[in-house]
Structure formats: structure tokens, C-alpha cells
Amino acid sequence: MSKDNQVLEALTSKEYEHGWSTNIETDSAPKGLNEDIIRFISSKKNEPEWLLEWRLDAYRQWTKMKEPTWPNVTYPPINYQDVIYYSAPKQKITPKNLEDVDPELIKTFEKLGISLTEQKRLTGVAVDAVIDSVSVATTFKETLGELGIIFCSFSEAVLKHPDLVKKYMGSVVPVNDNYFAALNSAVFTDGSFCYIPKGVRCPMELSTYFRINAANTGQFERTLIIADEGSYVSYLEGCTAPMRDENQLHAAVVEIYAMKDAQVKYSTVQNWYPGDKEGKGGIYNFVTKRGLCFGDGSKISWTQVETGSAITWKYPSCILKGDNSMGEFYSVAVTNNYQQADTGTKMIHIGKNTKSRIVSKGISAGHSQNSYRGQVHIMKRAEGARNFSQCDSLLMGDKCGAHTFPYIDVENNSAKIEHEATTSKIGEDQIFYCLQRGIDEESAVALIVNGYAKEVLSQLPMEFAVEAQKLLALTLEGSVG
Amino acid sequence: MSVTVSEKNITQEIASGIEKNLDVNSSDGALRKEALEAFRTLGLPPNKSEEYKFTPITRALEKNFEFSGQNAIVKEFDITPVAIPGLDADVLVFLNGVFSKTASSITSKNLTVLPIQEAIASKNEVALKHLGKYADFKTDALVAWNTAAFQDGVFVHVADNTIIEKPVVLYHIHDASAGQVISLNRNLIVVGKSSSVTVLEKFDSTGSANFSNTVTEAVVAENAGLELYSIQNDNGPRYQFGLTQIHQSNFSRVNTYTFTLSGKLVRNNLHFVLNGEGIESHMYGLYLLAKDTLADNHTVVDHKKPNSFSNELYKGIMGDSSKGVFNGKIYVRPDAQKTNAFQANRNILLTDKATVNTKPQLEIWADDVKCSHGCTTGQLDEEALFYLQTRGIGKDTALAMMLYAFAGEVLEYVKHPVIKEYLDNVISERLHKNF
Numbered sequence: 073m074s075k076d077n078q079v080l081e082a083l084t085s086k087e088y089e090h091g092w093s094t095n096i097e098t099d100s101a102p103k104g105l106n107e108d109i110i111r112f113i114s115s116k117k118n119e120p121e122w123l124l125e126w127r128l129d130a131y132r133q134w135t136k137m138k139e140p141t142w143p144n145v146t147y148p149p150i151n152y153q154d155v156i157y158y159s160a161p162k163q164k165i166t167p168k169n170l171e172d173v174d175p176e177l178i179k180t181f182e183k184l185g186i187s188l189t190e191q192k193r194l195t196g197v198a199v200d201a202v203i204d205s206v207s208v209a210t211t212f213k214e215t216l217g218e219l220g221i222i223f224c225s226f227s228e229a230v231l232k233h234p235d236l237v238k239k240y241m242g243s244v245v246p247v248n249d250n251y252f253a254a255l256n257s258a259v260f261t262d263g264s265f266c267y268i269p270k271g272v273r274c275p276m277e278l279s280t281y282f283r284i285n286a287a288n289t290g291q292f293e294r295t296l297i298i299a300d301e302g303s304y305v306s307y308l309e310g311c312t313a314p315m316r317d318e319n320q321l322h323a324a325v326v327e328i329y330a331m332k333d334a335q336v337k338y339s340t341v342q343n344w345y346p347g348d349k350e351g352k353g354g355i356y357n358f359v360t361k362r363g364l365c366f367g368d369g370s371k372i373s374w375t376q377v378e379t380g381s382a383i384t385w386k387y388p389s390c391i392l393k394g395d396n397s398m399g400e401f402y403s404v405a406v407t408n409n410y411q412q413a414d415t416g417t418k419m420i421h422i423g424k425n426t427k428s429r430i431v432s433k434g435i436s437a438g439h440s441q442n443s444y445r446g447q448v449h450i451m452k453r454a455e456g457a458r459n460f461s462q463c464d465s466l467l468m469g470d471k472c473g474a475h476t477f478p479y480i481d482v483e484n485n486s487a488k489i490e491h492e493a494t495t496s497k498i499g500e501d502q503i504f505y506c507l508q509r510g511i512d513e514e515s516a517v518a519l520i521v522n523g524y525a526k527e528v529l530s531q532l533p534m535e536f537a538v539e540a541q542k543l544l545a546l547t548l549e550g551s552v553g
Numbered sequence: 554m555s556v557t558v559s560e561k562n563i564t565q566e567i568a569s570g571i572e573k574n575l576d577v578n579s580s581d582g583a584l585r586k587e588a589l590e591a592f593r594t595l596g597l598p599p600n601k602s603e604e605y606k607f608t609p610i611t612r613a614l615e616k617n618f619e620f621s622g623q624n625a626i627v628k629e630f631d632i633t634p635v636a637i638p639g640l641d642a643d644v645l646v647f648l649n650g651v652f653s654k655t656a657s658s659i660t661s662k663n664l665t666v667l668p669i670q671e672a673i674a675s676k677n678e679v680a681l682k683h684l685g686k687y688a689d690f691k692t693d694a695l696v697a698w699n700t701a702a703f704q705d706g707v708f709v710h711v712a713d714n715t716i717i718e719k720p721v722v723l724y725h726i727h728d729a730s731a732g733q734v735i736s737l738n739r740n741l742i743v744v745g746k747s748s749s750v751t752v753l754e755k756f757d758s759t760g761s762a763n764f765s766n767t768v769t770e771a772v773v774a775e776n777a778g779l780e781l782y783s784i785q786n787d788n789g790p791r792y793q794f795g796l797t798q799i800h801q802s803n804f805s806r807v808n809t810y811t812f813t814l815s816g817k818l819v820r821n822n823l824h825f826v827l828n829g830e831g832i833e834s835h836m837y838g839l840y841l842l843a844k845d846t847l848a849d850n851h852t853v854v855d856h857k858k859p860n861s862f863s864n865e866l867y868k869g870i871m872g873d874s875s876k877g878v879f880n881g882k883i884y885v886r887p888d889a890q891k892t893n894a895f896q897a898n899r900n901i902l903l904t905d906k907a908t909v910n911t912k913p914q915l916e917i918w919a920d921d922v923k924c925s926h927g928c929t930t931g932q933l934d935e936e937a938l939f940y941l942q943t944r945g946i947g948k949d950t951a952l953a954m955m956l957y958a959f960a961g962e963v964l965e966y967v968k969h970p971v972i973k974e975y976l977d978n979v980i981s982e983r984l985h986k987n988f
Contacts, residue, residue, distance in 0.1 A: 482909045483908045
């Protein structure tokens, strides 16, 4: 019951509800980017020499690269020298438990409905909450520690588990992979690190909440998940950001490395600030996410609900290297007002009998442009590869656009590839039926959209599914008529 | 970097060759001059450019052709072996791109069929009104090249309210036995209100390397119909670029049929502009590829007005180390509500050296539409093959039967009985022999 009320309440509130900013003193680097800034970041974080070298190498490569122009999005050119690349909440001592944490931060999470204490007790989710770049609270570490699972902030991992970080960082997304990945590699400030040892099934959903807080701060997160043989982990990432007028840059990198028979499930709900009704402000979200199914029989599954950001550029991909490995991609991308999204996936089949499945549901409303861009590549030695792709688009209103750019490249004759795409609008008869049953138009749209996206939403862990449903309704409010 | 430099060179080489022969004072001189400028600015597509990602046409031209010389002149050619038997038609023959009066026979009185050079020279109003107005030479260098330097082609004009029963058939013969051949042909088809006509182009070649660049513009008026066939069955080192640009008005119907059976590198661009309501457009394509053939079909359907229907079906069988490329774009513009647009691309790979790259692309700016595309790649059903074998049918025959059934889905839509029979024979013979 209360959930229904929440949905209705969310529908009636007109402005972006997470739009506020917390007053926490921040310790920032000066604007701009050069080798000194990178040294500054590195020394701030007490990083070892090899990591500084790695960053500098990435920076040097980045300076030689060009910003990609092929995505189907338009935005004014970004001045990379006008961004603050490091800002950390001022905290002298590393907090050991929640009481040590700045009360302002705790309030921030409470406003977002992610009270750490609440989460800890009720849902059993270990939250590694990140505000602007530095991890300030890590919970359930001990429980996980007993199983040998390492789940900590990236900077902690660099200090405590340098061998793992050194070995796997950049192995899935090389520093020179693309413009934004190179930028991230040079200036990343923090993120999450996760290692699941052999044969361990992680007993709880691991989760991180990211927020962009200080004005003009780019957020450069780096996540590395390593799943050792036969392990399993489900990882959640949720995003909300406060309201800002200037565009903020977000260039994250997520790497997943799955060994033999390991399974990783990565779910995202992304709700960065999308800009106001006129398209002013909003987050630029340029993310590189990639999973490598290195071992035989491994599986990586991406699920994403994208409702926020002014511009989204994101292609969570799977490289299916091990024989019999499997990749999945489930996505709901909603754009409203002047949002632009260019998102999709890449499934690279290298191993024998590899399987992939793509389900993408795009919803565009207002003046937004929503593109699906995907690639299914069957390499020569990928005997018996199988792919199924479905990308549907739903249009609401005649000012928006839906685009699909699927690339299907097959080099092996034993592959079976299916791709289908449809574009349509919400049926008038469906709306009429709901109206007739006393459901107002706005709720009817929310209902139909949720039904349309159900195939993807059902892939999300329970707590996330509820949040995602609310977000869908919220993003689409006022788009009918 | 060296690659880009050498590309510039052949663009320059071709451009200066065109400039030498350019007569600015002729009726189409201004158009040709403008296109030449565009060609110079654009330059031939660099390798890996998005539109020519899988078709290295510039590299192929660089490697296999010289652009300073002249085509060998062919006086006579027996077209009987390549002609479609029993087809009653108005026939135009082009030998190495040049119209051959002796080999051609035009008998129909109720329509205008002329070599396009003759139409331009005689200042035919309809021809000059439409020539170069539809095929966009400002974005594609190959089209610009054709526009600036086309040798000849056909001009077909059907007046209002005329149904033409007899097809107009163009035989493009490339005889490169005495040296390389580069031919540039330009066709213009104008179909008046409530009229209809069938036009067929057939390409055959012999000898060494030959390249043809053919641009066809078709303007179809209200309530008119057009059937357009293209049969590409060239053996040997045959390189081909073609653009067919079709412009449709209210309630017109156009069907196109593209059959690619052989060649070295074949690129077909098919662009439809649906500038009216109640339009129907069907695109059918079949590519049966063997050896090292590369066939690349790029289609664009642009729905500009409401209430139209487009349907596209392209099927391909790839054997040996051949390569099939399909790219289908559908645009639905903001005004084009109630559009129905469908597209299907199905491929069979027969060997592990054959590849296929497909990219079906929908871009939609209107909300009240029904659009879909489907695309599959696979191989023949082992069980079906086994079933046929248990019934005493040899494996090769069973394979041919199944491939024929696969191809038959496209053949089925061919309307003209004689053309259908001809294609049916060619294809079934081919399937029994080559695959």
C-alpha cells in the first residue's frame, strides 16, 4: 500500500527531488588538468610510485587522443581545463564506524532514503557510500572478511592489496581504450574494489551509492570487480546527484574480471541530475563499463535503469573469451525534456559456444533523443555462438526521437544471431482502457511503461526494482498530452 | 598517413582527367562543374569511413586501376548470350559505358526512351528539369564523380496516364579483354501521373579489371508505378558502385529488385525519399555470393510525410570466403505520423570463411508509427537436411533445395513472368552448381 502512495506522491512533485547540496567543507585541487594535478591527486591519496606512473602514462596518452564525435548526441565543447579533478570531504581520521562519520553526510543519505543504519539492519546490504570521490563509510566489512571477500574503496585496495590491483587494473579496459577511459585512468579519485575468492558465493548484494556533490567537480570513479573461480557476486550501483546549473562531467570506468565458472551480476540505477525543463544543466555521463568473461563457463550480466543525466554515453560490454561463457545486457533507458542518451552494449564472442542476450528498452519523451547503439561481433573461432537481441523503443510525444544503430558482424558460419527492433507509441486503446477503469492518464502511462520495462526490471534485485519503478514514473511525469 | 596522401592523389588524378573533358557550355555543363568541385572537396571515401567501413572501394580503385588512359573501344558485341531469352522489350545496349545504336532496338511509340546524352543535347525540357536534382552529389564523392563525368545512360519519360507493358531493358556490357574499363552511366526515369513502367538493368562483363559507377534517378509522380530491376552477374575482377535514388509522390508505388550473383566488389546504394502520403515502397534484394565476392547493400528510406508504407526484404547466402554487408536505414521525420516501415535481413553463412556485417538502423522522430526491423544470421537447419537425406535425396541436392527455398522467398515477389523465369533458372542452376 505504502509503496503505491509513494509512487503517487513522487508523480505529483514536479521538480527533481534530490536537488539540494550538502555543506561539507571540501579539500579541492585547483581547476585544470596537467601532470602536476595528477601528482597532487596521487600524493593526496598516498599512492605508490607505480600508480602515479600509470596515471601519468594514461594522461600522456589522453593528450594525444580526440574526443569521440560519433555518438548521436550534441553538447557544447567541454573545457577540460575548467574542471576540478579532485575534491574530498575534509576528514582527518578514517572513520571506523558510523558514529565517527560527519553527521552532515549521514543526513545526506537519509534524504536520499539510504540511511546506512537502516540499510544495515533491514536489508543486509553492505553499503560502500561514496560522496564525491572518497569513501567515507564501509559497512559489513567484517562479515565479508570472514569469507575472504575483499570489498573496499579503491584507494584502500591500492594500499592493502597492491598485487591484485596491479594485476587486474586496466586488464579489461586498457588506459588507451577510449578518450574518457584514458581521462579516468589519469585522474580517477576513488571507487570500489571487490574480490571474491575461489568458490565463494557472496551472501549479500554489494552496493555503492555515488553522488556528485561539490559544484564543478568531475567525478571519476573506478570500480574493479574480480570474481575468482566458481564465485558469485551481485553488485549494485545507484546514483543520484543534486541540482546544478553548470554541466558536470562524469567519466567512470568499471572493470569486471570473471574467471572460470564465476558469475557477476552488475545492476545500476542511474539518476543523475538530467537538467531542467529547458535542458539547462545536467550531468554529462561518459562511462566505460566492460566485463571480461576470461574463464570457461563464466557469466557476466549487466542490468541498467537509466533515467538521469543530460547526456549519457555508456556501453556496458562483455568480452566472451572463455568457452561456454555468457553475457547478458538488460537496459531501460528513459529520456525526457532535453535529455540525450546514446547507450547500448557490445558483445564480443571469442570463445566456443558463447551466448549473449540483449534486451534494451528505450523510452523517449519531451524533446529528448534516445539511441541504442550495440555491436554483436562473432569472431572466427567462436564456434556455435548464439546471440539474441531485442531493442524496443517507445515514443511519447512527437518532439522526441528514437534511434537504433545495431552492428552485427559475423565471421563464423556456425553462429546463430537474431536481432529484432520495434518502435511504437503507447496504444490509445490501452490508455482508454485504464481511463475507463478510473485510472488517470498519468498513472496509466506509469503502469504501461512499467509493464513495457518489466522484462528488464525483473532482473534487478528486489530493493532496486522498487526504486527503479519509482524513478521511471518520476522521469516521465508530465510527458503525456 | 601515407594512405590518406595516396587517396588524395587518385582523387586529384580523376578530377583533372574530368576537367580536361569538361564542356562548361553544354546544357549540363554547370551541373557537371559543380559536381566536380564537390568531388574535389569530398575526395574518395577514406578506408574505414563509416559509410564505407566494410567496403574498401578507394583502396580497390587505387590498386587495380589507372586513371590516365582511355577505355578500349568496343565496336561490336554479341549480346545474345547475356540477353534475357524471350523478353519482349525496348533494349538499349551500352558497351563500356557508350551507347551502341546498332545493338539497341527501341520500338515503343508511347514513351520517350533516349540515350541521356541525346536528351541533353536536344535540350529535352523534362530531362533538364530533373537531371541531378535528386542524387545528392554533395555528400558522396562517388556520386559527385558520376555527376561530373557520366558518359551516357538512358532517359525514360512516361507521360501522364500511360501504362507501359513492355519493359525497358538496359544491357551494360563491359568488355575489358583489351585493357581495363571504367564506365560511368547515368539514368533518369520520369514517370508521369497515373502511369507505370518497368525498367531492368543487367550488368555483364568479361576480361580484366573493370569498374562501373552507375547513378539512376527516378521520379515517380502521383498515383504512378515503377518496377526497377538490377541484375548483377559479372564474373572476374568486376568492381561496381551504384546509386539508385527514387523520389516518390502521393499514392505512388515503387518496387525495386536487386540481385547480386557475382563480382569482386559490388556496392549498391538504394535511396528512397517518400515525399507524399499513401505511398508504397518495396525493396527486395538477394545476394548469392561465392569465391571472394564482396557485396554491400546500403539502403535508405526517408519517410517525410504521413501515412506511407515501406517494406524491405534482403536475403543473402554467403559461400567460400565471400563477404556480405547490409546496412538499412529508415528515417521517419517529425511530420510522418502513421508511418509503417518494416525491414528484414536474413543471412546464411555456408563456410567458416564467409562473413556478414549487418547494421539495420532506425531513426525515428514521430511517435505514432509502427516500425520494426529484424535481422538473422545462421546456417541451414541440420535436421531438415537430415530429413531430406533419409528420403533418399543426396546431400548436395538437399542443400540446393533448401537454399533455393530460402532464396525463393525473394524471387516470389518478382512480378514480370519472363524475368521471373529467367532469374529462377539462373539462381537454381547456380545453387546446384556452386554451393
